[in-house]
Amino acid sequence: MESLITLLLCSFAFNPSPTWATTLQSSHFKELICNQCQQYCENTDLVTAGNTRVGKAGPRGLRGFPGPRGPIGEPGVIGPRGRNGPVGARGSEGVVNMTLIEQSMDRKIEEVHQMYAPRSCDGVKSDAALSRTDSGGVFKLFIPEVGVRNLFCDLTDDGGNWVVFQRRMYGNVNFYRGWGDYVKGFGDLQGDHWLGLEALHQMTNRGNIEMKINMITSDGIHWSAKYSNFRVGPGSDNYTLFVSGYSGNSTRDGFSWHDNAQFSTKDADHDYYPLRNCASEYGGGWWYHGCAYSNLNGNFSETVLWYFDGVMRIMCCSEMKIRRRL
Template sequence: MEIFVRFLLFLFVFNTSPTWATNDRLLHFKGIVCNQCQQWCENTDLVTLGSIRVGKAGPRGIRGQRGPQGIVNMTLVQQIMDRKIEQALQLFNGRSCDGAKLESAIALNDSGGVFKSYIPAVGYKDVFCDVTDEGGNWTVFQRRMNGDVDFFRSWGDYVNGFGDVQGDHWLGLEAMHQLTKTGNMELKIKMIKRDGIYWFAKYSSFRIGPGSDNYRLHVSGYSGNTTYDGLTRHNNHQFSTKDADHDDWTMNCASSWGEGGWWYIDCADSNLNGNFNKTVNKGFWWKRYSLLRFSEMKIRKRNTRTNPIRKLTSYRSSVSLAE
């Protein structure tokens, strides 16, 4: 029926002058059709019939019923919250301890403190920042002071890090790579021999390669007061552990000789991650088997503008480091 009516409308339109589109003419046409099609006419208005003229909108209809309650995606909410927290806590963003502020420290001692640092591709890690030695800004990545942490560990442990940054610890190879990959870093090693003599060795250039290259060591520019340079010969060598042999020896230096993770050659000029209590090759020593009772390895941006030495007494937190 609707098709028939629209056909009549078509004939009406094209056989009428351009002034046909008046309400009177449309009503007249509708009256003709409605005489034959009463039921269809009652359910059809001018808009449906010709789509010629739209009248003013009528009153708002009755509001529909409230739909079912939505379901909250808690996983998405948690992800958003985690991102916000990351943004809020992103203190150094991979810049190591450069610019660390004492009031942000988790804990302090006379040389520095523990800070929460965001390291790209690693996440948040507690790091110890030395803010006093030669102007500060040092990120400590290795410390041996009492031997209560076992350093004869797996590859995974050395990649991710272990120990307590307030004491004996290893920050992690991946973190070290991320912090040094720009190549603009220097290294300082502090050591105390078993006879109480203090040593230090500095290297003007220090960088750790990516995991795909087994965290290869790039180091040069030695200076210091040690009798011998115990690290330069390790330059351009990959890291090895008891379960990941990347050294130049026919056997595994880490498991058969050094009892630690290190950039072994065939095997080593130093073994700062060796057994804390043993002597000779498997022990904890610098070149020529100089046995140690303390070591600390730390990095900072080369040629950085250092901060003046600061007294930390007024900044001590309620949770202090062991003296």
């Protein structure tokens, strides 16, 4: 009976009528009642808040997804500048690059030469010769697309002003060479030499150029052949020869026959024979046709040849030179 009364009292205390709500819901009274109704307070799921029933807190739920990232905040205030660090050790002394300095000086000298160097032998001054002979000397001339080159100028023969591009006199220079050497040139300007196909192309491709050949046969007779038109094509056409307008004292023109022929060497065969290499057979570089009526770059004293009266004769000496046509 006592337990039933206690249960009713506890139930009434936690679920009062509106009339008694204020009194019974005071914290003091609830504490008193709960002391008497300890078991009920622990077992019941209800705690009153005014007239609303609120259940006990359940177990903690799963963590939700994070919300969207907030905007970037304003940058903070720049802090004060730190103190300077200690001074580092001094480095070792650098090395002056003399190669670069020399190259720069060479370029400057080249520019000056290009500005003032004559373009042909008719513009040279005798006191500007790098070396002299009875017939002329070595001078610096400017060749377009090539640059400043040392060239031999014949200043006496037939009015002078000739640029010598080939000479065979002493036999001390090997003319049985490859394509690269014939393009660039080789030899001694005061002795046996070949100027170079690229320079020859650049010098004959501008204006009207004439060419002269002086020769001496093995019996000591002097011969000459002169051509009023002479031109050498570009490297893309293997330095094709264009020559015409022969005059001279040789009994046969042995050079005009090579007109329109490409230049050939032992390693660059451009002659008309598909199964022969005229450069190898004749021992030099030349405008071989099929094969030759002249061969002034052949083996010295053996195949330096010119065609006379149906016979190929050996030349002991030869010189080829060009100038602007008078």
